Amino acid sequence: MMNAASKNTDATGNGNKTCWSCKGPVDAVALFCDTCGAIQAPGQLDHFARFGIARDFNVDIDAIETQYLKQQQALHPDRFATKSAREKALSQQQAASLNDAFETLKNPVSRAVYMLRMAGVEPEGGEGQTVNDPALLMEAMEMREALDDAGDRAQIDAIIRDVRKTARDCENEVATAINGGAYDAARKLTTRLRYLLKMAQEARAKKARLAAA
Amino acid sequence: MAYSEKLLDHYENPRNVGSFDKNESTVGTGLVGAPACGDVMKLQIRVSAEGIIEDAKFKTFGCGSAIASSSLITEWVKGKTIAEAGAIKNSQIAEELALPPVKIHCSILAEDAIKAAISDYNTKNGKAAAEAAE
Known part of the structure; x- marks a missing residue:
């Protein structure tokens, strides 16, 4: 996972943030600090950056699914049973953010809607909207x-x-x-x-x- | 979630399901969709020389509320002038069927469908859309 995380930074340029626990620098997409091993907050990453992939509609779903499952395993509540309340909460936030990112990217319609909104374009079919094409x-x-x-x-x-x-x-x-x-x-x-x-x-x-x- | 009896009745025994020949000059066809749910609704009216809606038919592929809304509106528009039919509001449909808030868009679809059918009829018969709205 460390390898994937450092590669991610190169691809997307998310840069570093500061670890809340040891105050050392930590990759923005990393789940854990590579200095002290503490779970990190999910932060404000877009769904592509969260998986360390380019903002491209053509997503290799199998690849992000493999990554997603591996990360969810690392975030499993059992692994945090003896950790502090803060770490438990952060692991749950990370799991929720990853889940949201994966579910959005997995489906081509939700991925398209997400990318349109990223570009500041409101997709068709909002609340109560009808089409007559x-x-x-x-x-x-x-x-x-x-x-x-x-x-x-x-x-x-x-x-x-x-x-x-x-x-x-x-x-x-x-x-x-x-x-x-x-x-x-x-x-x-x-x-x-x-x-x-x-x-x-x-x-x-x-x-x-x-x-x- | 509990649906009203009227809604279930229209869903289970939809009135006026079917089609008219859309090429007939006395027929107006409205085709609308709710993209959020992938629903599609076709509503047709047959209009007399006096401008009275003599008959109405619909075909809706969508949820129960969309089917009930279109079934109800076909009943309502029969015998009305096109101006009266065009004045029907989605809130009336929603109220009659007691649609839950998440299904209000189904009644909007039915209102848009009747308006589209009227507009198609008017276009075919060389009348301005504004005339129907009066």
Whole structure:
């Protein structure tokens, strides 16, 4: 973990802060002080910096998941059973911050929404907001109608394959738009991706219902 | 969370589910979505020469509250003038169905859908949207 932490600083330039316990310098992304070993406060890091990765929509989910699981292990409450109240509290804060970062980055829609907000762009679909983009809604309506009409497993499997491919293509377009700073396009594509993933979820749910029947 | 009986009734026995031919000149179609939940709602009205909504149909893919809201509004708009239908407020729907606060957006979707349907009808028939709002 130390290695990962020092590499992180190089990649993102988060720099150092001061350890609350030994007052020595400690890497901003480090969970523990490498001088005295004390648990550190999570600090104000963005979700990418927390995992020591570049601010890029294309995230290697497997890599951050491995890192996430390892860190959650190091933060397990059992390891802090005999520690001070302050250390217990810090370990819980670290665990919560990591959890938030991982959950946000794991899902392409929440990652896109997060990156849009980082860029100061409010994504579509806030509280009580509706969309009336005809092309988007026609596509959503037609897909949902086709799913409604699908009677057997083979038809549903075909729909799931189709929507997965469409969603993958859409995700790539979101990546290009966000990484390229084309935020207007990214907002619309993110909404479309949301609809496509919702559609995929509904299709899987229908398949499960059919299998259970 | 307890849903009202009216809401459950509209959800379990939705009224006016279906479609009209959207190319007919007497038909207005509204298609709206709530992106936060991936819901999509289609609401159609058939309007008489006198400007009365003779029939209404809907198709909603979404949660129970969205289905109930669209079912209710299709019942309400039948027999109304397009101006009256356009004046229906989401708060009336929310109140009638006793929607919980997290589901208020479903009633907004229904209000937007009827407005979109009216606007489509007006556009098709060469009437200014402002006229319907009067």
